[in-house]
Amino acid sequence: MGFNVKVDGNWRSFRHRNYRILFPASTISNIGSWAQRVAQDWLVLELTNSGTYLGIVTAIQFTPFLFFSLHGGAFADRFDKRKLLIGTNALGAFSAITLGTLVMTNQVELWHVFALAAVLGISTAIDAPVRQTFAADIVGQDDLPNAVSLNSANFNAGRLVGPALSGLLIAAFGTGPSFLVNGTSYLFAIGALMAMNEKEFFHQDRPKSKTNVREGLHYALARPDIYVVMLIVFFLGTFGLNFQIFNALMATQEFGKGPAAYGLLGTFVAIGSFSGAIASARLERFRKTRFVILAGGAFALAILVLSILPNYTAYAIFLPICGVTALITMITANSIVQVNSDPAIRGRVMGIYLLIFMGGTPVGSPVIGLMAEAIGIRSTIAACGAICLIATTVIWFKFKDRVDVPADISVAAVLKSANRN
Numbered sequence: 001m002g003f004n005v006k007v008d009g010n011w012r013s014f015r016h017r018n019y020r021i022l023f024p025a026s027t028i029s030n031i032g033s034w035a036q037r038v039a040q041d042w043l044v045l046e047l048t049n050s051g052t053y054l055g056i057v058t059a060i061q062f063t064p065f066l067f068f069s070l071h072g073g074a075f076a077d078r079f080d081k082r083k084l085l086i087g088t089n090a091l092g093a094f095s096a097i098t099l100g101t102l103v104m105t106n107q108v109e110l111w112h113v114f115a116l117a118a119v120l121g122i123s124t125a126i127d128a129p130v131r132q133t134f135a136a137d138i139v140g141q142d143d144l145p146n147a148v149s150l151n152s153a154n155f156n157a158g159r160l161v162g163p164a165l166s167g168l169l170i171a172a173f174g175t176g177p178s179f180l181v182n183g184t185s186y187l188f189a190i191g192a193l194m195a196m197n198e199k200e201f202f203h204q205d206r207p208k209s210k211t212n213v214r215e216g217l218h219y220a221l222a223r224p225d226i227y228v229v230m231l232i233v234f235f236l237g238t239f240g241l242n243f244q245i246f247n248a249l250m251a252t253q254e255f256g257k258g259p260a261a262y263g264l265l266g267t268f269v270a271i272g273s274f275s276g277a278i279a280s281a282r283l284e285r286f287r288k289t290r291f292v293i294l295a296g297g298a299f300a301l302a303i304l305v306l307s308i309l310p311n312y313t314a315y316a317i318f319l320p321i322c323g324v325t326a327l328i329t330m331i332t333a334n335s336i337v338q339v340n341s342d343p344a345i346r347g348r349v350m351g352i353y354l355l356i357f358m359g360g361t362p363v364g365s366p367v368i369g370l371m372a373e374a375i376g377i378r379s380t381i382a383a384c385g386a387i388c389l390i391a392t393t394v395i396w397f398k399f400k401d402r403v404d405v406p407a408d409i410s411v412a413a414v415l416k417s418a419n420r421n
Contacts, residue, residue, distance in 0.1 A: 010146070010149075010278075011146075011150070012143055012146050013138075013139045013143050013146050013147040013150050015139075015143070016138055016139050016140075016143070016200065017197065017200060018138045018196045018197060018200050018201070019138050019139055019147065021192050021195055021196055022138065022189075022192045022193070022196065023150070023154060024192075025188040025189045025191065025192030025193075026151070026154050026155075026189060026192075027154050027157055027158055028158075028185045028188045028189075029089075029158070029185045029186060029188060029189040030154060030155050030157065030158025030159070030162065030185075031157075031158040031161045031162045031165065031181075031185060032096070032158075032162065032181050032182035032183070032184065032185025032186070033158065033162065033182060033185070034158050034159050034161070034162025034163055034166070034266065034270075035162040035163070035165055035166035035169070035178040035181050035182055036096055036166070036178055036179055036181075036182035037162070037163075037166075037244060037266075038162070038163045038166035038167060038170070038178065038244075038259075038262070038263050038266055039166050039169075039170060039175040039178030039179055040057065040099075040113065040117065040175075040179075041054060041057075041058075041244055041245075041248045042170055042175055042248070042259050042262065043103065043108070043113060043175045044057050044110070044113060045248065045252065046175070047108075047109075047110050047113070048110065050369075050373075051245070051249050051253075051369040051370075051372040051373050051377070052366070052369045052370055052373055053110070053369070054245060054248060054249070054369055055245060055365040055366040055367070055368055055369025055370065055372075056114075056365075056366055056369065057113055057114060057117050058244065058245065058361060058365035058369075059361065059362040059363070059365045059366050060114050060117045060118050060121065060362075061117040061118070061120060061121040061124075062121055062358050062359070062361035062362050062365070063118070063121060063362040064118065064121035064122040064124070064125040065121070065124075065125045065128075065354060065355055065358040065359045065361070065362075066355065066359045066362065067125070068122055068125035068126050069125045069126070069128060069129055069351050069352075069354045069355040069358065069359070070213045070216070070348070070351045070352065070355055071126070071213070071351070072125060072126035072127070072128065072129040072130055072347075072351055072354075073129040073130075073133075073213070073216060073347040073348040073349070073350050073351020073352065073354075074213055074216075074347065074348055074351065075126065075129075075130060075347070076129050076130040076132075076133045076134075076346075076347030076348075076350070076351070077133075077344070077345065077346070077347035077348055078347075081130050081131075081133065081134040081137060082134070082193050082196065082198070084126070084127075084130045085127060085130055085131060085134065085189075085193055086190055086193050086194065088123045088124075088126050088127035088130070089123075089127070089186045089189045089190045089193070090186070090190065091119065091120075091122070091123040092120055092123040092124070092127070092182075092186050093183045093184075093186035093187060093190075094119070094183075095116045095117075095119040095120040095123065095183075096116075096120070096179050096180070096182040096183035096186070097179070097180060097183035097184075098116055099112065099113065099116045099179045100176050100177070100178075100179030100180035100182075100183060101176075101180075103174065103175055103176035103179060104174075104176035104177075104180070125354075125358075128350075128354045128358070129347055129350040129351040129353075129354050130347070132334070132338065132350045132354070133338070133346050133347045133350055135147045135148065135151060135338075136202065136338070136343065136346070137201045137202055138196075138201065138202070139202070140202040141202070141339075141343070144335075144338060144339055145287065145335045145339055148331060148334055148335045148338060149277060149278075149280045149331055149335070150277075152273075152276075152277040152280065152327060152330070152331045152334075153274060153277035153278050155277070156270050156273035156274040156276075156277050156323075156327065157270075157274055159266065159267075159269065159270030159273055159274070160267055160270040160271065160274055161267075162266070163263040163264070163265070163266025163267050163270070164263050164264055164266070164267040165178075165181075165263075166178040166181075166263050167259050167260040167261070167262060167263020167264060167266075168260060168263070169181070170259040170260075170263070171258065171259050171260045213348060213351070213352075215345060215348060216345055216348025216349050216351065216352050217352060219341070219342070219345050219348075219349060220349055220352055223340065224289075224399065224402050224403050225289045225336065225340055225403050226336070226337055226340060226341065226349065228289050228292075228293070228395060228399045228403045229289055229292050229333045229336050229337055229353075230337070230352070230353055230356045230357075231391075231395055232292050232293055232296045232329070232333065232391075232392060232395060233330070233333050233353065233356055233357045234356045234357070234360055235296075235387065235388050235391035235392070236296055236299060236300075236326070236329065236330075236388055237356070237357045237358065237360055237361065238360030238361065238363070238364040239360075239364055239368075239384040239385075239387045239388050240299060240300065240303055240326070240384060240385070240388045241326060242364065242365065242368055242384065243265075243266070243269050243319075243322070244266075245365065245368055245369065245372070246306070246377065246381055247262060247265040247266060247269070247319075248262060249372050249377040250265075250315060250377055250378075250381075251265055251312075253377060254377060254378065255311070255312040255315070257312060261312065264316065265315075265316055265319060268316045268317070268319040268320055268323075269319045269320070269322065269323045270323060271319075271320045271323065272319065272320030272321060272322060272323025272324035272325075272326075272327070273323035273324065273326065273327040274323075274327075275320065275323070275324050275327075276323060276324035276325070276326070276327030276328045276331070277327050277331060279324070279328065280327065280328055280331040280332065287332050287335050287336055287339075288336070288403075289336060289399075289403035290400055290403060291332055292329060292332050292333050292336065293392055293395055293396045293399075293400065293403075294396070295325060295328050295329040295332065296329050296388065296392040297389060297392040297393065297396070298325045298329075299322065299325035299326050299329055299388065300385050300386075300388035300389035300391075300392055301385070301389060302318075302321050302322045302325050302326075302385075303322060303381060303384060303385030303388060304382060304385035304386065304389065305318065305321075306318060306319070306322055306381055306385070307378050307379070307381035307382035307385060308378070308382070334353075337349060337350065337353045338350065368380055368384065371383065
C-alpha cells in the first residue's frame, strides 16, 4: 500500500504518503476557515451591532446541514470521495473570494453575508461526511482512530493561528483580507487532493445497489453505542460549542475590547482544543461511550465556570480548559461512530452524526443571540452550560449500563429490515 516512511505511535498515520500530502494542505485550509469565521462575525457586528443578527448568520451557515449532510453521507458511500471533495472545496473558495471582493470594494451588504454564508454552508454540509470517511480510504481501518485524532489536531492548529491572524488583519485592513486568505487556502486543499496517488488508497467496497438514508438511520438506531454518542453530541453542539457567539459578545459587550482581542480569544480556545486533540491520540483505550458521557459532563461544568469569570484576562486564561474538555469529548465521539460503523454504511452514519452535531446550530444560535440581548451574555452562557450538564446527567443514568456492551449486529440484516419497512 505504499508505506514509504517508518512512523509509529501517535504519528503512525504519517506512514501513508497520501496522508502526508493532504495534512499540510488541510492545515492551511483550516487556518483560512478560522480566519473567515472571525471576520464574518466581526463584519456582522460592524454592519448591525446586534447579537441577534450574529446568531442568524450562524444559523444560516449551518442550516444546510439539515438538508444536505445526510445526502453527503450517501454520496460518500456511493461515489469517488476525492472528486466530491475537490468540488466542495471549489464551491467554498468561490464563496470566500466573492465575499472578500465585496468587502474590499465597499459594496458588501448584510444580505450578501447571509447568501454567501448559505453557499459556504451547503459546501460544508456535503464536504463534512465525505471528508470524515475519506480518512479510512487514506490510512486504512487500523490507523483510522489515530487519523481522527491527528485531523482534529490539524483542525485546531488552524484554530490556533486563524483567529489571531484574522484579528490582526481586521485591525489593520478591515475584514476583507481574511475572506481572501480563506478563498486562497482552499486552492491548497484542491492541489493536494489532485496530487494524491489513487493506487495507494484503501478502497472500501461500494454498495452495488442505490444507497438511501433510511438504511443509515436503522443501523444507527440498532446500535446504542452509536446513538447515545449522537445524543451527547447534539446537546453539546447545540448549546455548548458556541464560542464564536460567546466570545464575540463577551469581548465587545462585557469587556469593551476590539477585533484583535476578540481574535485572541479564539486562539485561547484553540490552545486547549489543540492540547485535547494531541492528548486524545494517547487515550485510544478510553474510547468508549461511557467516557464520552463523562467528558461531556466535564465540558458542561467548564462552560458554567466560564459564565462567572470577572474580567477579560481570567476569561481568556480559562478558555483552554473549555477547549480541552470539548475536544477530548468530540474526538472520542467521532472515533466511536467511525470505527464502530460497518464500512459499507459508514458514510451514511457519519452524515447522520454530522446532521445531529451541526443541525442543532440553526435553532440554537438565534435563540442564544436573542437570549443574550434579553438576559445578557453571562446568563446565556450559564443557561447553556446548565442545559448540557442536565442532559449528560440524564443520559448517564439512563444508558450507562448498556452503551459499552459489544454489538453483535449484522449490517446486512439491518439493511434488509430497513428496506422491508
